[in-house]
Amino acid sequence: MDNPLLDAVNCIITPHIAWAPKESRQRLMDLAVENLHAFLSGAPQNVVNLRQ
Numbered sequence: 355m356d357n358p359l360l361d362a363v364n365c366i367i368t369p370h371i372a373w374a375p376k377e378s379r380q381r382l383m384d385l386a387v388e389n390l391h392a393f394l395s396g397a398p399q400n401v402v403n404l405r406q
Contacts, residue, residue: 359365373379392399 359367373382389399
């Protein structure tokens with residue numbers, strides 16, 4: 355409660371929930387399912403190669 359931003363006249367504080375709409379969560383789940391299907395079929399996506 356003693357944070358100076360709470361009293362700043364040029365500061366608007368809002369919750370960060372931009373990802374929370376149902377459509378965003380559905381897209382996240384759809385993408386996870388697509389990635390799992392691709393992996394199980396032997397064609398993984400979004401592969402990170404840690405070897406240089």
